[in-house]
Amino acid sequence: MTKRFALGIFDDEDVLLHAIENIRAAGVKVYDVFSPYPVHGIDDALGIERSRLPIAAFFFGMTGLSFALWMQIYMLGFDWPMIIGGKPHIALPAFVPVAFELTVFFTCHGMALTFFTITGLYPRFKTPVMDVRATDDKFVMAIELDETSSQFPRLTQLLRDNGASEVNQKEMTNN
């Protein structure tokens, strides 16, 4: 499916943040903003909710911890109990290092995989982008247009008034 976008190109993050607030106040829905670096305050300006990744991270960590403790207790305590250095079979203090390491291991990898999955990050043969300068030095605000692009002149004016240095139109095939 092909979508049309009006692209407002901004040179500065502070101008961009003001523009986002004004444009949203004018009742226009901002599709997305592409920036070369994380702009602080953009989440509030765009109304992006706080990510729930930390909660996921906590549960991944808990999984790792439980797995590590179960593994060590099952292997050395029940499946093949052995006396090592005269210590009890289930020598919990000695299980702490591995339990800690596996907690970190599960947290990190679980969260990284979740991040890649929900953000749609995976190796691709080619990556169509709105504007190649968005990874260099420009801030690109994309606003979705309808089939006829009838709002484009009005949006151009609105973006210009809010400090966009350029306004372009772009068609993107579904990706």
Next chain:
Amino acid sequence: MQHVSSIREPLVTGGKTLHDVTQDICYQVEAKPNLRWMAALSVALFFLGVFFYSVYRTVWYGIGEWGLNKTVNWAWDITNFVWWVGIGHAGTLISAVLLLFRQKWRSSINRAAEAMTIFAVICAAMFPVLHMGRPWLAFYVFPLQNTLGSLWANFNSPLLWDVFAISTYFTVSLVFWYIGLIPDFASIRDRAKGPIAKFSYSMLSFGWKGSAKAWSRYETVSLILAGVSTPLVLSVHTIVSMDFATSVVPGWHTTIFPPYFVAGAIFSGFAMVLTLMLITRVVFRLEDYITLEHIALMNKIMMVTGSIVGVAYITEFFIAWYSQVEFEQYAFINRATGPYWWSYASMMTCNVITPQLVWFRRVRYSIPLTFILSIIVNIGMWFERFVIIVTSLHRDYLPSSWAMFSPSIIDIGLYVGTLGLFFTLFLLFAKFFPVINMAEVKTILKYTVDNGPTYNPEKAHAAHAHQPAIHGAPASAPVTYNKHD
């Protein structure tokens, strides 16, 4: 809105704009390799060859190729292992701990430091694996059922903890580093001209577009990864130190080992970061990003951790005397005055006296002196591990078993060889990957150039008269967006 003290030096000099940052850092990736890089790579490849030859001898003829004997049955292998793991720690400290402390200056060095971590851990892992004698059976260290029955791994052993610690450390560092690289790969991808570059950097960048939501998640992920990496880095060298501390060998069986090893690790790691950065900034013309201020700050960390190490040496000696344990006392007297006194003396000179020179501002800000100091510290930290390991083992409880250790040519070959492996990897990284985290440097750019009083272009140019600002005035819209202050 960020507030900066007016006495702070700018973090990036030369009045760089956002585009300048992309241009300066992508230049190295896009340009043809220069002669100096090729020369360095060929030297590194030669030593990599030495490494492969030594590995071949070790694996084909066995551990007898090394200089070990039945008394000193752990020597250069474990020394090198601890040394390399320690070097890795500075990278994680810069990428994780300094991120949590919001030290913005880390931005221009974290990428290369983290790469150093990963390559150092690869080098470190070679030694325990080779010391197994039959490295193809290395999977025995994992808790898999024995082929003859259902005997599992021994979770009471610090050596097994090491397996978990090092593999977690390696994979977590790799993921952290790669997630940081994704936006920069996207920058290179969007600038790439040739089809091969376009294709490879598109694959590497995972389809990153820099959308607001993706950045928001990216920041959350970075913060949490930093949060889990911080205790991780402390745990790794703690566990490495427990390889020694949980034994009953005099000189090893001490509770001071974990903090002492962690401080030593960061100390040697910062020395290695300094060595690498001083070369990188000159070879790749990054003097505006890795400034004298960065070097001075790293020197300060080196001084602090070096002083902790110095205190630990003295404490160890004191406790040996105070413990009233004859064997413990002898172990330390033997270290300082026995047949290996020269290694103890080198360790003390390099690690205790050298970092104290950094108190002098002139030393801290001097490139040649810092370079020499960083090399001396690395030598000293190698000797520290040698002293701990060999001098404790060579004379323990049973005088009839006392022996001396001398390395074989294969021991030396393996050590020099891992240096070759390390530099080969680092040079390839420096050529094909962006050596500085562009996205992160861009976030601090405005912070640097926009706070009028802190930034004085004339002064900056006079001090670092390297590349004048070409692309006009810096991004200079007044900072008025202060919703959160």
